[in-house]
Amino acid sequence: MSAVLGPVVTRDANAFWLRAGLWLLLAYLGVTLLLPLYALLSRSVEDAAGHFIGLANFAEYLSRPALRASLGNSLLVAGLTTLIVTATAFVYAYALTRSCIPARGAFRLVALSPLLAPSLLPAIALVYLFGRQGVIRDWLFGEPIYGPIGIVIGSCFWTFPHALTILLIALAGADGRLYEAATALGSSHWRTFRTVTLPGAKYGLISAALVTFTLTLTDFGVPKVIGGDYPVLATDVYKQVVGQQNFRMGAVVAIVLLLPALAAFILERRIGRHHSALSSRAQPYLPTPRPARDWPLFACCSLLAVALLGILGMAVYASLVRLWPYDLTLTLANYNFDLRDGGSWLAYRNSLWLATLTALAGTTLVFLGAWLCEKVPALPWLRGLIHMLALLPMAVPGLVLGIAYILFFNHPGNPLHGLYGTLAILVIATVAHFYTVGHLGAVTALRQLDPEYEAVGASLRTPAWRLLGRVTLPLCLPALLDLAMYFFVNALTTVSAVVFLYSPDTVLAAVAILNMDDAGDVAGAAAMAVMIFLTAAMVRTLYAQLSARLLRRLQPWRAGSRA
């Protein structure tokens, strides 16, 4: 027995800390996710004095025609955007994965670039492209850009890379044998496309459509800037809370916004299960050049890429013009944010801080959380619960989270009230907002590791944390860097949750864009949007170089497979 006693003791101490870690994580997610959402729900069924009144607030909501109209508008705009984006992103992804068009790397780079910009950027660029003084305003045949047209175009720009990423993955894994069989059977190209390619990408298409729908529905930046007099749910929430300080009605609209997002999310998860892994005998499909397919696809991609670059380029150009459209001399005056109504360099510095801190805190928390969920052999129900909680933020739009945070943290009775108005609450909110994707990424990386490491570690009586530090972390380094990058870029570009939580000291760059646009200083807003884009692009480039170098030094065995 004595031979066994040693490891049992260490393992017990070990297990105690791991269990404690799980409980702590549950407590953290409870405080930063569940309780705020509960505060939101309860506020929506209370009257101004705090008495429970059932669904009376929702009845009042439905009795206001202006608010009701927004629901229809939101669904219409999101539906149209979804159709356009899913179709175009499919063509684009198809061209990149299943054809031999030239410059595929460049096309991919261009299509993913909107990820580095706040959703406000395309909206601002549209003012200069299609506004009354727009460069190509005639293309709208006299229709105003302020309204549904502007919202749809702007939303297409920034949701495109999200849909594209999903479809690239869906189309990347094809079984070459099916195509060989189709050719051998004399099937036409069109028939092969219909019977092999499309069914194979079906779930990817549905998933891309649902993601695009939810993103558009819950985005606030585009309709705020270019929506004009066209009300949608997201701007209604903002109007109620910031414009009229009516938190009760704000909570109600937030829940109306939460429902479709939640439904789309659940649907997406159910479909996600159907993603079938490729059989192990599958042969990778390698497209062969075929001009009749490749040149039209090349033309389509070029058109889309030019549209994306045009919007981006317009924002940059507009930020450099002295007085649009009467004095087109170039100047950097618009970047003098301290003299702009609603903007300041402080906002930019704060955003850098927020992005850095979110990257650090988010990566640490999410990775440790995922590690606890995956590698701790205890309390399976608790791990399952945490995993479910970790998926929740994906279903909660940023605006909804922001309001939930005000209601929860700004309550005078809350012991965490002191956090309100600090940079810390912005970091916490941003980590919570983007928790899911980070968590799923970390879980995937951890699952790729051989569970034997843990078994060997246990038999060698190595404490879990040492195994984590010596083996797991170095092996997951690429995933960790990805995670940090994801948090950094999103913290830099997001506006939806933080717009409710900033204080004069912690105003952010993306919020400054909104405020400058509100004050009519559109050129200043464009300049700040460009600053965010450039910063994200620069950090992204640095990251690519750094991670390549780190990998070569720390994980030379990967170099071969990566090159």
Place this chain on the structure above:
Amino acid sequence: MFPSRIKLITALLLAGFAAGAHAKTELLVYTAVEADELAKFKAAFEADNPDIEIKWVRDSTGIITAKLLAEKAAPQADVVWGLAATSLLALAKEGYFQPYAPKGLDALTPAYRDSENPPRWIGQRAWIASLCFNTAEAAKLNLPKPSSWADLTKPVYKGHVVMPNPASSGTGFLDVSSWLQMWGEAKGWAYMDALHENIAQYTHSGSKPCKMAAAGETVIGVSFAYRGAKEKTKGAPIEVIAPSEGVGWDLESFGIVKGTSKLEAAKALADWSVSRKANEMYNEEYAVVAMPGIAKPVPNFPAGIIDKMIKNDFAWAAEHREAILGEWSKRYDGKSEAK
């Protein structure tokens, strides 16, 4: 190793506390003054009061007012400064302000401050409604120059007029309030119904219509004289017009928030704000200031605008503000830009 690190941390902490002890008094000031002027006022005040540092919270009039009302139970601001008198009147009625008679109060126009003694709020300068009219775009579209409010309802201007939303913008509210005061309820609302037909957009801020006109995004922006003069000076092809029927106006005013822990600093700001120096600074951009006899003409202000200022009943406007905004939202909210 550890003790030295602890020593270092302690030293740093102590240094932090020491620095804290000598820190300036930070005054949280809520304001609706245009941002391009705020830096100037902050610098001038802090130069005269080196122990005090101003921290601005700036937004449009309606937003700042809503914020102040929402925080009524536990006010955050130390001073409200440069906000519409109509709003300060309503807030004063809620007992928001600490009455205080700054040094040199007697030198100000009595009509421009609270009638109680000591006053709860004091006016600084008047901002006056004006139209910004883009002549270049008008020429392209063959639109005549408007000279009155009534002109704006003519069918030729359909879709060419932008005005601020009165619920968020103080400028928007003073327009609505002046129309109702000049013409009475029935005629006033009938006018707005007709005007609504021509409105392309209601904006969040009072400056934005004029900036849009300056950029050719609209032909006519209903805004205020300071913004129009400023854009014209910058080189925008606009003309600043004071409509013939009379123009609404409001007073940028200040008041000390009751219960502030920084009363002395707040009083220093109040004293400074009624000084001759401050009034001369107000006059750099605004033609009408609280201290009589010092105002010089402001470049590009519309001629004769001072004579067109209506007889403004602040008490009436403050009392009816809520009801007017409710009625306005009910009638026209569909066309409003998100606030």
